[in-house]
Amino acid sequence: MNFHVPTKPWSILYRTYRETIPEVHQQLESWKRLADEIPEQELRNQAVWTIDDKDFHCEGGSVLALLAGGNKEAFIRFLCAYQTICDYLDTLCDKNDSQDPDDFRALHDALLDALTPGEPTKDYYRVRGGHDDGGYLHELVKECQQTLKTFPGYPAMKSAMKELAQYYVDFQVYKHVPEDEREGYSLPSMKNMPRSIRSCVGMSSHVAPLRRSLFIVWLPMQLQSRAPSKKQRN
Structure with a gap:
């Protein structure tokens, strides 16, 4: 299938505004409706607030869909579901008083499962216990799994995506433990972590770019088997 890759700033902005952001809003509205049905009020409030407050993450990431050709819609579905998991879990960790690294790691198992089609969902709240989101997080994970199966690449x-996801999980644990415990804290994946990523340790402001790097690595899977020729670009 032939598709046009915009190369000029104005055309990138125009097509993002007209083609990808509206689809992002549709996806997020769908997830927000599901979040509104979460039986536990605390989780419901946090899930809804996260979508309302952090929708710009998905809006910005959707520009990459312009490179996805015929997989554009599926890319946006994956983007919105995966990014919503990231943002929701970040909110749960930020607003939790326990600062328990085991709890943070259990929650973020969702990000690793989301990248593994066929992997059964887990009780991601198992460490903090007693929480019922009505299947909200499970549905997000399954949406990621289902869309990934449609991409031939x-x-x-898979291994590169899960490696980056593991870096992000480790950073989230590191970021949310008490500050006086961070010095000397060992990240399981630190040994093999690229220097460019390792330099971000301790700088929580760099965590969001790391998260978005997942999509940059994932992007080649969306591309058609043959890159567009110059005649197909505008």
């Missing part, structure tokens, strides 16, 4: 990218 996924098997080739």
